Amino acid sequence: MGKYTEDAKKMLELIGGKENISAVSHCVTRMRFVLVDPSKADIKGIEALKSVKGSFTQAGQFQVIVGNDVANFYNDFAAVSGVEGVSKDAAKQAAKGNMNLAQRLLANLAEIFAPLIPALVVGGLILGFRNFLEAVPILNNGQDTIVSQYQFWAGVNHFLWIIGEAIFHFLPVGITWSVARKFGTTQILGIVLGITLVSPQLLNAYGVAGGAEIPQWDFGFFQIDMIGYQAQVIPAMLAGFTLVYLEKFFKKIVPEYLSMILVPFFALIPTVLLAHVVLGPIGWVIGDAISSVVYGGLTSAFGWLFASVFGFLYAPLVITGLHHMTNAIDLQLMNEFGGTNLWPMIALSNIAQGSAVLAIIFLHKGNKEEQQISIPAAISCYMGVTEPAMFGINIKYIYPFVAAMIGSALAAIVSVSSGVMANSIGVGGIPGFLSIQPKYMLMFVIAMLIAIVVPFVLTIIFDKKGILKGKGMDLKLKYF
Template identity: 65%
Template sequence: MGKYSEEAKELLRLIGGKENIAAVSHCITRMRFVLNDPGKADVKKIEAMKIVKGSFTQAGQFQVIIGNAVADFYNDFVAISGVEGVSKDSLKQTAKQNQNIIQKLVSVLAEIFAPLIPAIITGGLILGFRNCIDSLYLFENGTKTLVEISTFWSGVDSFLWLIGEAIFHMLPVGICWSVTKKMGTTQMLGIVLGLTLVSGQLLNAYAVAGTAAADIPKWDFGFVKVDMIGYQAQVLPAMFAAFTLVYIEKFLRKYTPQVISMIVVPFFSLVLSVMAAHFILGPIGWKIGAVISAGVYWGITGPVKVIFAAVFGFIYAPLVITGLHHMSNAIDLQLISDYSGTMLWPMIALSNIAQGSAVLAMVFLQRKNAKAQEVNVPSTISCYLGVTEPAMFGVNLKYRFPFICAMTGSALAAIISVGTKTTATAIGVGGIPGILSIKPQYMPSFAVAMIVAIAVPFVLTTIVGLKRLDKDDLNGEEVEDNSGIAKDMTVNTDNKQQFRAFLDGKVITLKKLDDGVFSEGVLGEGLAIIPDNDELIAPCDGTVSLVIPDSRHAIGLTLYNGVEIMLHIGLDTVNMKGDGFKYFVENGQKVKQGDKLIKFDKDKIKKAGYVDTTVCVITNPNGKTMEFHTDISAKANETNLIEFK
C-alpha cells in the first residue's frame, strides 16, 4: 500500500469510478483527468479532501490540485484505479472530446504560445531593465540617464538589445517553429519559413510606415510586382504562413510516393508556403492584426476607456479560468508592433497583483490556521511574481469571496492605469515585477495603480472574511464529527440540539407503516409524519448528502453530530418520476434547521394512488442513542421529535 492509497481510493470514488476516466496524467502540482461524464465528479467532496488544495476544469480537463506530492499521489492513484496513465500531450488530445469549437481554437492558441512564454518573459525583463538605465533621467539634476554617464552601462544597454531584438523582432521564427511542433510536421521548415518573414533583405516592418510607397522595394516578376516587406514582431502573418506550411506538407506527404518524398515534400512545402506568405497571407494577416489592435486601442483610449478598463480589469481573472486569456498575448504583441507599446498588459499585471492581495488577506485572517497557511503563503508569493494559478484555484475560488474582492480591486486599478495612459513596452512579466515592463514616464502611475490593486482586495477580503469565515476556517480547529459540514454556517456542537419536526402533522412509529422495508427497520430506526403541509424542512443543521434528481422524492442529510438520516416523502412515490416534487437544495449544500428542502404536491400523490406519509430513517446513528417522540401532533421547526444521547 502506498502512502496515498486511501486518498487515491477516495478520489477515484468521488470522480465517478474507473469507468468515468477517459485519460489521466499529472503535471507539477495537479492531477489531470479527462472524464467521460464530468457531471459525475462530486467537486465539493473532492475539494473537501485534506490532500486536495482545489480543483477546476479547463480545456476539457478536470484538474485536481495536489501540490508537491502529486507525483507520489499519481503513482498510488494509477495503482489503485488500474487506469494506465498517459502523457500530457495524449491527455490534451483526449480532452478535445469535451471541448466545443471555441475551446479547441483557444487551446490551439495556448499551445502555440506556451513554448514561447519563457523567451517572452526574458525579453520583457531585458527591455524593462534597459528602460531603467537608458530612459530614467536620474543623474545630473535629472538631465541624464545612467547610460549617458557610464561607458560600462552604455555597453550593457547595447549588448542586451541583441537578446531583446532576437526575441521580439524575430518572433515570427518562434511562432512558425511552435506551430509546426504542435502540428507534428517538420520543425526546421517552420524555422526557415519564419526566417523568410524577417530577412534582412526585406524592408523592416518598423520602417514601413515611414517609407513612401514608391520607395518600398519590390520583387518584379514582369507581370506582377510584390512588396518586399518584413513581418518583424507580427503574429497573425506568421501564424497564417505556418499553418499553410503545415497543411501543404501533410497533403504532399499523403499523396507523394515514398521514393521521392524526401525531395518533393520539403521543397514544394517551403516554396509554396513562402510564396503564399509574402504574396497573400502576410498582407492579409497584417491588415487583420491592425484592425484588431486598432479596435482594442480605441477601446483603451476612446470615449469608453473607463468602461473598457473596468470591464477588462474585472473579467480578466475569470478569463484565466476559461483559458481565453491566451488570446491577449497576440493582441498585446500586435499593439506593441503598431503603437510601440501596450496599455493592455499593465491591466493584466494588476489583475495578478489583485488576486495575490486577496490571498494576502487570507494569510492575515487565517494566521492561526497552520494548515491553511501552507497554501496561502506560497500562493501569495507566486501570485505577486505573476503566477496566479495556486492563488486562484487553491484559495480564492475555494472560498469565492476573495476572488470577487480581487476582481473588484483589479477593476479599480485598471481604471487608474488606463486613465493615466500607463503603457508597457513588453509583455510576459506579470505581478509586481511587471513594473519593469512599463515605460519610465508611466512607472509612477503604475505604482499608484499597484497600491490600489494591493489595498482594495486586501481590505474587502478582510471585511467580508471576518463575517463569512467560521472558527474552523480562521483557526484550523475541527468541529467534532463535522462530516462535511462546510463553511459559512454556524454549527451547533451541543449533542442535545433538538431534532425538530420536518413537517406539520401527526407523528407515528415506523411500525404503523404499510411497508415491509421501513416498518421492519431494514434501513434503520426512525419515525414518520402524516403531513398537513407540503414543504419538507431540515430538522437540524447539516449537509445534504443525497439527492435523487430523477424522482426528487427523498433526501439524505448528514447532521451536525455526524448522524446520517434519510427523509422519504410517501411510499412508492419513486414511481412518480419526479412529477409533483421540487428540490430547494443540491448535493453537498449546507442547510440550517428550518431550511426548505423539498416541496411536494399532495394532490398529485393522492391521484397517483400513493400516500404522502413522510418517513425519517436514521441510516447511520454514529454511535448515538436516540429517544423518539411519536403519537403526537407536530409543528414544523417547533416540535422536538428526537433526542440524541
C-alpha cells in the same frame, strides 16, 4: 503501501472508478484527469480528502490540486488503479473530446503561445532593464541617464539589445515553429518559414511603417514587394497554418518513398509565396485593425469604461483560457504604437488576486493545512502566475475572487486614465513596473497600490459582513 495509497483508493472510487478515466497525467502540483463522464466525479468527496488542496475543471480536464508531492501521489494512484498515465500533451488531446468547437479553437491558440511565454517574459525583463538604463534620468539631479554617464552600462545596454531583438523582432520565427510543433508537422520547416518573413534582404517592417521605399522581386511581368514582418503576429500565424495544411495535404497524396523529397518542397515554397503575396498583407491589415480598435478604445473618452470592464473580467478570462489571446494583441500594440496599454492591466489583475489570497491568509491565520497552498499561491500571484491562487483559494470561497476583480477594475481605471504604457510584456506581477515607460512609472505604482490594498480590505469586509460567503462551492459545482 505508499504514503498516499489510502487516499488514492478513495479518489479512484470518488472519481467514478477506473472505467470513468479516459486519461490521467500530472504536472508540478496537480493530478490531471480526462473523464469519460465528468458528472460522475464526487467533487465534494474528493476535496474532503486530506491530501487534496482543491480541484477545478479547465480545458476539458478535471484537475486535482495535491501540491509539490504530486508525483508520489500519482505513483500510488497508478498502483491502486492500474491506469497507465500518459503525457500532458496526450492528456490535452484526449481532453478535447470534452470541449466544443470554440473551446478547442481557444485551446489550440493557447498551446501555440504557451511555449513562447518564457522568451517573451525574458524579453520583457530585458527591455525593462534597458528602459531603466537609457531612459530614466536619475543622475545629476535628474539630468542624465546611467547610459550617458557610464560606458560599462552603455555597453551592457547595447549588448542586451541583441537578445531583445532576437525575441521580439524575430518573433515570427517562434510563432511558425510553435504552429508546426502544435499540429505535429515538420518543425524545421516552420523555422525556415519564419526566417523568410524576417530575412535581412527584406525591408524591415519598421521601415515600411516609416514610409521607406519598398524593394521588389521582379519577375518580368509581375513584381512582389520585399516586405519583412518583424514582430508581426497574425501574418506569421496565417503562414504557419498554411504550411501545416499543405504539408498534411501532400503527405496524403505523395507516395511514401517520395515523401521526404516532395512534401517539404511542395509545402514550403507555395507557403512562402503566399505569405509574401497574400497572407502577409492580409495579416498586416487585420493586426493593424485589431490594435487600432483596442488602442482607440483605451485612449478614447470611454477608455475608463473599457478599462473597468477588462480589469473586472480578466481573471474570469484566465479560467476560460481566453486570456492567451491578449498576448497577440499586446504584441501587435507594441509593434504598432511602440508600447502596450493593455498589458499593465493584466499585471494589476494578477496582483489583485494575490492580495485577496493575502487577506485569506490573514483571516485564516493558524490554518496550517490551507497555508500550504495559500502562501505559495500569493507569492506566485505577485510574480505573475494566478492559477494556484484562483483555483486553490479565491474561487473556493468566491468572495475573495470578487474582491480581487473589483480591485483590479479600479486599478485598471487609474492606469488607463493616466495613459500608462508598457514598453513590452514582462513579469505580470509586482516586478511588472520594470516594463513600464519611465514617465508612467509613478502612476503605475499608484495603480499597483490600489490593486494591493482594495482587494485585501474588501476581502476582509466581505468576510466580516458575510457577503458572498458560502457561495464558492455552489458556483464551482455549477460552472466547473
